[in-house]
Amino acid sequence: MEYVVEMLNIRKEFPGVVANDDITLQVKKGEIHALLGENGAGKSTLMGILFGLYQADSGSIRIKGREVRIANPNVANDLGIGMVHQHFKLVHNFTITENIVLGIEPKKGLRLDLKAAAERIQLLSERYGLNVDPYEKIENVSVGMQQRVEIIKMLYRDAEVLIFDEPTAVLTPQEVLELMKIMKNLVAEGKSIILITHKLKEIKAVADRCTVIRRGKLVGTVEVAVTSEAQMAEMMVGRKVSFKVNKSESNPGDVILKVHNISVLNHRKVLGLKDFSLEVRSGEIVGVAGVDGNGQAELVEAITGLRKVESGEILLKNKDITQMPIRRRIEAGIAHIPEDRQMRGLVLDYTIEDNMVLEVYDRTPFSHNGLLRREVIRDYSDQIMERFDVRAGEGAQSLARSLSGGNQQKAIVGREIELNPDLLIAAQPTRGLDVGSIEYIHKRLVEQRDSGKAVLLVSLELDEILNVSDRIAIVSNGELIGMVNAAETDEHEVGLMMAGVRKGESH
């Protein structure tokens, strides 16, 4: 039998939306099959149906040619379908073995027989090149390792088909490469993989075939080898997408931000940023490239005032702001698109309109004599939502929580740009967003640059740094490794700088 999984003419309706409309997905044995679509296209619903979380309204599912009904995830497990979730489901103070056997604990009389399990995990680990220590506790291992634990969990349950839900969203570039190697090992050993993603590069790198869906409908299934990224992007978005950010030569003016020899402690109370210096001029975008956790977060927090500076100074337009409270820095002209939009960027239980004035609610015209002026706030918020294409069910009155990730991010970007800052700090502004939103946000950043603002872009996506920045600062281990012009460098050189200095470091 050629296909290991066949989902034929699947239709699923939720109140008010058709999440899947006549979608067919056929996965061959031993292939990596990508499922590509924007956020909200219906990928998760489709996989939820395969995994038994939802029931299809019509259509059929065949596993190894046999028609099946998958009533719940246990049935899916029995059929050899395993899901590696985007958010890991692990008990942090349990060992890897304990996590893996959870729910199917091997027993010897009344006692747990963890030793046999650990041996089997060790074997699986070696066979697929996963490099997992069965006795290590989850809280002591990296995110990449946690993901491998989730993979072994599936293998331990004899899964034949592994579904990976956006597996690279939480990984560093190095870990992504490792994961891809692991995925290739898995298919070489006869497993089949369904890879849910919206990252075209990854599809190009590992997938054999790719099924594209858009707004709940099947667009088509293509052979990855003969399809370009641009073609796949067009299928996904429904129009031509430019990866190259259109921008002219930068025209730098005065120094807006001057970071001078600062040292900052990280949350583990050791120096996360050492003697670090950086300048950003008006009319340019400076990108900060580096592997996650090498001082980028500390740099952003030091400039915005969220973290104390131990030594050195930070100047904004030649004024020392090193000791200034956060609100005064905002008033002095710093806007900040935070790395974590849900933790820092938004009060999720506030409406969008309340979120749009998060930094300015106490200024005129938004309040008067200590009282909020609702109409003014609403007008302001409507204006931002319109200009930045923020879509929400109930407009400005929607709770921030109810918006999709892309719309939440656009709202934050809009709010920060609307502050009309001299310095715009964008920390991973496109994390987890689909191609359309990414393109949009990049355009806005360049627009800010062209209107004479200084932009500091921190990103873990090297492509984003290379495409959007004018100059690139490379950080490693809290130190500035070098500064290059984006026009005169390439992925190889920056990658080497990110990695070259990393040797001798334990990560």
Next chain:
Amino acid sequence: MKLQFGKGSFKNVAVALLAIVFGLLAGAVLITLTGSDPLAGYAYLFKGGLMSLERFGDTLATSTPLILSGLSVAFAFKTGLFNIGAAGQMLMGGFCATAVGLTLDLPSVMILPLAIMASIVGGAVWAFIPGILKARFNVHEVVSTIMMNWIGYWVVYYAVPGYFKGEFLETESRAIPDAASLKVGWLSQLFNGSFINLGLFLAIAAVVLIAFILNKTVIGYELKAVGYNRFAAEYAGINVNRNIVLSMMIAGALAGLGGATLYIGNASNIQIGVLPAQGFDGIAVALLGANSPWGSLLAALFFGLLYSGKGFMNAMIQIPPEIADTIIATIIYFAATSVLIERLLKRLRSRKRGQ
């Protein structure tokens, strides 16, 4: 001022009403088990709280400290804090008000505002300490407010016999003079001799004021932002620590005022060795009232009704008054598990759609 009916209001009201219905049903089962007729029992319970003007006045007065302690807990909750120390704040507020009443010899128009101010300050100070501990040293307010309860308990235990000893009993203070009492003749007469007093108006004014602060002001915006997401508040440059302290102080002030309505309103002296149960009931009131000021007002009135009717129920058909307490506890249980009720509502709705 316009009542704020947000999107969640309808749902909250439905959940609260269902919690009450379930609580009453469970109570009916209990009453049946004790060998009485639940319908007759409930009839007497509500009659006991409502059947005459005097009883109605007593019900309102019983509700008054609950309104304020509920408001105190609800306000703290809205701003992300769990004020479990309303009892201690009430006790200290009531003690300060009593002390003013027993110390100063002034006409009513001067001594009453002073006593009320003293209760507010006393409660606020008692909550300020946990606030500072939380802001500065990240000490959890549940722990520190409980400890403040006991500090307040022993302060009163020492100070009342030491300075304000009653004529006959060591265990309570002298009675405050009429001038320092929130009871006023015209109001008592209006309600045929009920112990209703000016405290009710203070409580309602507090509800209006807190609703206004939370929904309309810059301070309320900041307090709620800190409560919902302190990281986002910090990011936006809101002084998180100052708001935590401020929020605790306002919550304490409300409970302190509740103490005044209890000790110089409903009662006229203060006992030692008792933490006012109304302080803990405030948690239940806030829960049933979905942490909204108006919700707390309504929930407190309902609890007040049960409390003031239970004696009558007992006297008329020998249902133990503990049954009323059990009903209250059951209602709290259902209010606290409102998630389950919400799920039930959702299921009913989807079933209706399915047909």
